[in-house]
Amino acid sequence: MSGLEIRRLRVSFDGFTAVDGVDLDVRPGDLRFLIGPNGAGKTTLVDAVTGLVKAEGSVRFDGEELLGRSVHRIARSGIGRTFQTATVFEELTVLQNLDIAAGAGRSMWTMLRRRKDVPESVVRALETIGLTDLADSPAGTLAHGQKQWLEIGMLLVQDVRLLLLDEPVAGMSHDEREATGALLRRISEERTVVVIEHDMDFMRSFARSVSVLHAGRLLSEGTVAEVQADPKVQEVYLGHAAATEDATVVQEA
Ligand SMILES: Nc1ncnc2c1ncn2[C@@H]1O[C@H](COP(=O)(O)OP(=O)(O)O)[C@@H](O)[C@H]1O
Ligand SMILES: [Mg+2]
Numbered sequence: 001m002s003g004l005e006i007r008r009l010r011v012s013f014d015g016f017t018a019v020d021g022v023d024l025d026v027r028p029g030d031l032r033f034l035i036g037p038n039g040a041g042k043t044t045l046v047d048a049v050t051g052l053v054k055a056e057g058s059v060r061f062d063g064e065e066l067l068g069r070s071v072h073r074i075a076r077s078g079i080g081r082t083f084q085t086a087t088v089f090e091e092l093t094v095l096q097n098l099d100i101a102a103g104a105g106r107s108m109w110t111m112l113r114r115r116k117d118v119p120e121s122v123v124r125a126l127e128t129i130g131l132t133d134l135a136d137s138p139a140g141t142l143a144h145g146q147k148q149w150l151e152i153g154m155l156l157v158q159d160v161r162l163l164l165l166d167e168p169v170a171g172m173s174h175d176e177r178e179a180t181g182a183l184l185r186r187i188s189e190e191r192t193v194v195v196i197e198h199d200m201d202f203m204r205s206f207a208r209s210v211s212v213l214h215a216g217r218l219l220s221e222g223t224v225a226e227v228q229a230d231p232k233v234q235e236v237y238l239g240h241a242a243a244t245e246d247a248t249v250v251q252e253a
Pocket of ligand 2 (some may be wrong): 042043044
């Protein structure tokens with residue numbers, strides 16, 4: 001089977017089970033949203049898939065088992081992720097960031113070469129993420145949303161086939177969110193995309209399918225409509241609402 005296939009995934013920290021026997025299938029062309037209250041285990045699941053934490057069970061991508069492989073080997077298998085905070089090189093330009101991502105293994109001289117030598121993959125990524133006009137600007141001068149797009153571009157030039165994005169629209173303006181949603185739709189036509197998200201409006205507008213995680217377990221799965229109509233999901237989000245300041249998420253859920 002192609003795509004992502006997770007079985008009985010379990011991650012424990014000193015006896016505390018953060019991910020507790022999760023099964024998840026994401027096919028290429030899907031745009032899967034992974035939602036759930038804080039502490040549900042969403043980031044830990046992505047950490048397990050990318051090799052950052054030890055896990056039990058099975059994680060296959062395009063049929064290959066990933067669990068037990070090193071972080072680098074998993075990255076070389078075509079799997080990339082972003083973190084909740086952007087990790088671009090602020091001093092370098094947009095183009096240089098993409099060039100470095102594209103050219104892992106090439107010399108510094110080749111990577112910092114002039115514009116006219118820009119590889120096709122970098123030109124295409126710049127267009128896809130909408131930063132062509134800002135190619136020569138230092139990444140540190142980009143707006144918050146643009147930095148997240150640059151990070152996604154860095155995964156595109158590596159020709160990542162599975163993108164795992166951890167709260168990519170957190171802190172973005174409404175317009176930035178819309179642009180990001182459109183970007184994720186384009187990307188998911190050719191690649192498998194999993195988005196961890198908190199924002200219900202964003203999820204409703206762009207998710208093709210949704211998995212809800214709660215206390216390390218899969219609570220519900222389906223289309224946006226199915227998940228929203230699920231009493232178990234309503235209960236978790238309402239309970240969550242009473243206990244936290246996250247009132248917007250709750251009211252809309
Ligand atoms: N390195 C760690 N050591 C101990 N506990 C952790 C570690 N990472 C995450 N946790 C715990 O695992 C649970 C799930 O965390 P996380 O995956 O970050 O949740 P989410 O991303 O859904 O908000 C939380 O209770 C968190 O405190
Ligand atoms: Mg998280």
